[in-house]
Amino acid sequence: MTENALVVSHAGKAYATYSSDLARFARWVGLPTRPKSEFHAVRDATFSIRPGETVAIVGQNGAGKSTLLKMITGTVRPTSGSIVTHGRVNAILELGLGFNMEFTGRENVRQSGGLLGYSSAEVERLMPEIEAFAELGEYFDNPLRTYSTGMQARLAFSLVTAVRPDILIVDEVLSVGDSYFQHKSFDRIRKFRDEGVTILLVTHSMGDVKELCDRVILLDKGAILRDGPPDEVVDYYNAMIAEKENAKLSIEQRRQKNGWLHTEFGNGLAKVETIDLYDAGGTEPIAVARVGTELEVRSRIRASQDLAELVIGHRITDRTGHIVWGSNLWHSRQVLRDLRAGETIDCVLRFPCMLGPGSYSISFGLHTKDTHLEECFHRADNQIVFDVMNADKPTFIGTTYLDASFDVQLGSTT
DSSP states (O other), X not given: OOOOSEEEEEEEEEEEEOSSHHHHHHHHTTXXXXXXXXXXEEEEEEEEEOTTOEEEEEOOTTSSHHHHHHXXXXXXXXXXXXXXXXXXXXXXXXXTTTOOTTSBHHHHHHHHHHHTTOOHHHHHHHHHHHHHHHTXXXXXXXXXXXXXXXXXXXXXXXXXXXXXXXXXXXXGGGGSSOHHHHHHHHHHHHHHHHTTOEEEEEOSXXXXXXXXXXXXXEEETTEEEEEEOHHHHHHHHHHHHHHHHHSOOEEEEEEOTTSOEEEEEEOXXXXXXXXXXXXXXXXXXXXXXXXXXXXXXXXXEEESSOEEEEEEEEEEEETTSOEEEEEETTTTTOOEEEEOTTOEEEEEEEEEOOBOSEEEEEEEEEESSXXXXXXXXXXXXXXXXXXXXXXXXXXXXXXXXXXXXXXXXXXXXX
């Protein structure tokens, strides 16, 4: 049996407050001392990660994500439980952790490289590659105090990923800085993933989570709330955020036979009664659309009580969970106002099917303002699932059809 790369067993971290310094000292020397209060940043976390698996940890601010990563890397000792890793662990946690602000980028690479276990000779051998990947130019030999946060992130990531580790742990430092380096960094993470590196990351980019990860762990108030497939946990997380913003909502999830996950929630003050996909002008719902045809999403909505405002939105996603398109009546400046209890609304979304062959889903949302976080009446992810086929267009790849043409001219011969 293959040994797990990481095993976390009932791990917890509590920060204690004592009534006096004497009581704190007594605790340090092992005397039984009851703290005045305790804050549990992480509670009874238990999970394992297989070699080569990519796992994301998600949760709102204060959920315990960074504390859990620090315990795994050994920079913080757990108060309870155990954590066992197998192989070389490289981590990027807090921005600038282990760096000296007065040292240059080059000097910090030498110092921090030693802390990572690199020999002096290995650091010097890797230095040109680290410098090239960071793309800091002349700043590489300037003091770190002259760096922006994005430049510090470049230096840290370039150093930590210069040698392929067995386990790579990345906190949210990649969310700072320019989008160019974020893309470059995630390309390297993808390469590591394809090479079998075990990856544990914290990110707020749910698109990256769905694309990169095999599993997602959802933390809430220090405890593991969900551990499962990316679409299931991410959709539940989105619903949970809405629930916290909107008071109590009902959240329902079920896996459909075609593999798509259906997540539905809302307070029910307005609901979608029917929704289907049609060819434009058609009379029967369709499950397969042709590239280039006109499509319509037809829905009927009923308000169960008087509503001052109603926004209807739709979103189209591909099989990997990436959003192809999305918008709503708030952005089109067609917000419905002053609806009466029992009133129905018929809504038709028309669009040309400029999608590539594959499987897609359509989600809907009924809410106020521009997002469902203000007040969510009814939202369902992956409500309609349909396939797109290319029947009469030139062969192409990708998720988008472009009505493109080549103009080729041969030069004259002399």
